[in-house]
Amino acid sequence: MKKRIILSAVLFLAALANSFACTNLIVGKNASTDGSTIVSYSADSYGLFGELYHYPAATYPKGTMLKVYEWDTGKYLGEIEQARQTYNVTGNMNEFQVTIGETTFGGRPELADSTGIIDYGSLIYIGLQRSRSAREAIRIMTDLVQQYGYYSGGESFTIADPNEIWIMEMIGKGPGVRGAVWVAVRVPDDCISAHANQSRIHQFDMNDKENCITSPDVISFAREKGYFNGVNKDFSFAEAYAPLDFGARRFCEARVWSYFNKYTDHGNDYLPYIEGKTDTPMPLFVKPNRKLSVQDVKDMMRDHYEGTPLDISNDFGAGPYKTPYRLSPLNFKVGDKEYFNERPISTQQSGFVFVAQMRANKPDPIGGVLWFGVDDANMAVFTPVYCCTTKAPLCYTRVDGADYITFSWNSAFWIFNWVSNMVYPRYDLMIGDVRATQKEMETTFNNAQEGIEEMAAKLLAKDKNAAIAFLTNYTNMTAQSTFDTWKQLGTFLIVKYNDGVVKRVKDGQFERNSIGQPAGVIRPGYPKEFLEEYVKQTGERYLVK
Numbered sequence: 001m002k003k004r005i006i007l008s009a010v011l012f013l014a015a016l017a018n019s020f021a022c023t024n025l026i027v028g029k030n031a032s033t034d035g036s037t038i039v040s041y042s043a044d045s046y047g048l049f050g051e052l053y054h055y056p057a058a059t060y061p062k063g064t065m066l067k068v069y070e071w072d073t074g075k076y077l078g079e080i081e082q083a084r085q086t087y088n089v090t091g092n093m094n095e096f097q098v099t100i101g102e103t104t105f106g107g108r109p110e111l112a113d114s115t116g117i118i119d120y121g122s123l124i125y126i127g128l129q130r131s132r133s134a135r136e137a138i139r140i141m142t143d144l145v146q147q148y149g150y151y152s153g154g155e156s157f158t159i160a161d162p163n164e165i166w167i168m169e170m171i172g173k174g175p176g177v178r179g180a181v182w183v184a185v186r187v188p189d190d191c192i193s194a195h196a197n198q199s200r201i202h203q204f205d206m207n208d209k210e211n212c213i214t215s216p217d218v219i220s221f222a223r224e225k226g227y228f229n230g231v232n233k234d235f236s237f238a239e240a241y242a243p244l245d246f247g248a249r250r251f252c253e254a255r256v257w258s259y260f261n262k263y264t265d266h267g268n269d270y271l272p273y274i275e276g277k278t279d280t281p282m283p284l285f286v287k288p289n290r291k292l293s294v295q296d297v298k299d300m301m302r303d304h305y306e307g308t309p310l311d312i313s314n315d316f317g318a319g320p321y322k323t324p325y326r327l328s329p330l331n332f333k334v335g336d337k338e339y340f341n342e343r344p345i346s347t348q349q350s351g352f353v354f355v356a357q358m359r360a361n362k363p364d365p366i367g368g369v370l371w372f373g374v375d376d377a378n379m380a381v382f383t384p385v386y387c388c389t390t391k392a393p394l395c396y397t398r399v400d401g402a403d404y405i406t407f408s409w410n411s412a413f414w415i416f417n418w419v420s421n422m423v424y425p426r427y428d429l430m431i432g433d434v435r436a437t438q439k440e441m442e443t444t445f446n447n448a449q450e451g452i453e454e455m456a457a458k459l460l461a462k463d464k465n466a467a468i469a470f471l472t473n474y475t476n477m478t479a480q481s482t483f484d485t486w487k488q489l490g491t492f493l494i495v496k497y498n499d500g501v502v503k504r505v506k507d508g509q510f511e512r513n514s515i516g517q518p519a520g521v522i523r524p525g526y527p528k529e530f531l532e533e534y535v536k537q538t539g540e541r542y543l544v545k
Helices: 002-019 120-130 134-148 221-227 237-241 246-263 269-275 292-300 412-462 464-496 530-540
Strands: 024-027 037-044 065-069 075-081 099-106 154-160 165-170 180-186 192-195 212-214 333-336 337-340 351-360 369-374 385-388
Touching: 024 134, 024 154, 037 099, 037 154, 037 333, 037 337, 075 134, 075 212, 099 120, 099 351, 120 154, 120 337, 134 154, 134 165, 134 180, 154 269, 154 351, 154 385, 165 192, 180 292, 192 246, 192 412, 246 269, 246 292, 292 351, 292 412, 369 412, 412 464
Parallel strands: none
Antiparallel strands: 024 037, 024 192, 037 351, 065 075, 099 154, 154 165, 165 180, 180 212, 333 337, 351 369, 369 385
């Protein structure tokens, strides 16, 4: 019976690990160029439909019950008492600029509890509906799992507001044991941090109540289970509850390393840990060597280790067109040996991505912007979604019944996937067209932001509802214009690159010859390096004799 329970827990965690493999990047307010707190999130899953969730603010009579469904499967888990008042939530940010993201680390399989009611996804969105600050969200989320049980495996949460960013790591106590053990650590204002599917909190100061909050049994439970037997000051949450293995190091911590490598001077110091030459972990947070903008974080979410020892765009696996993607599964066997592919921050299986911008120097309706995109961040466009938005853009919803297996020409998720899947096989040849359109749109939105917010502030001074309506309309307009532009880009790409040739373009128009017929095509063939390897592999088979 005990073996059966453990096996069930292993399968339960394996399903979670295969479902979600996400990345959170974090920038403290004094580490950003404009004083905003910044948090990013990519929901990376084969099976997740990319959409913008919306939960309107509401009031409920006492005794109202809320049905809870597991976020990533839709499975009904049970009922909990509904709050009397809930707040407006758009995506992963609420009307008070509170933002929550996550990455799943799984951890010890025997600690999974499939009898709980609150899964990690429900914990995020219920927490957002009930909290006005990051600290309040931590209290609400931990109270919920204590009262109703924690259904998921080990999770790292990013919980942020305009003034503070916290990382909270949580794991259950095993089948039928209610509650969870957890620790939350505040990221210093002048630092950056990240987590990517591996527990990152090691030692922490339980006496520093301003910057560290824990469950009362976070250490004693580890002692009871035999995970730790040292003195309290040496206790590591990560080592006790999520022991490091090859995948956690190379597929997960490597993404954090790439971020630290780009924005600190310590990349070479941390690389031996990623390569397995040392077990000394990277710090939970570090001071950057320059301040980061919101656009910097957007661009970092498009990272494939370019220009580093882990770069995947220049070896044989990248193919003739230097594609910086690898098919899953990440591990594969040749003969009796096991090999792996790198797993960068940007990945093809993303459902949606966001970069949250939270500002204390602006009123909440204006200060909170969720820069949102669907599909792979590398080929997405981040459009501004204001936290006061009361209506999700239609193209970001399940329009026409769209879901992960139902295509719709009116769905942004499917239009962006349509374009990106054209580009993947001929990446180096086509990405320039994508990047030009992407940069033009994001630059336009960035440049318009100040003027839009000045107008919203004037409206807010007179009529809050008018300001909210204005920002809701702007959110919907930018999303729809992006969707329309991307559909046009898709038709342009399929014409330009049809059948492996390249049509000639001048001033944005396809060229015609002197008699009005389409100009002759360009035949790019294969790159020189690929042809050399091709001949090396095939010898004289294709030699012209």
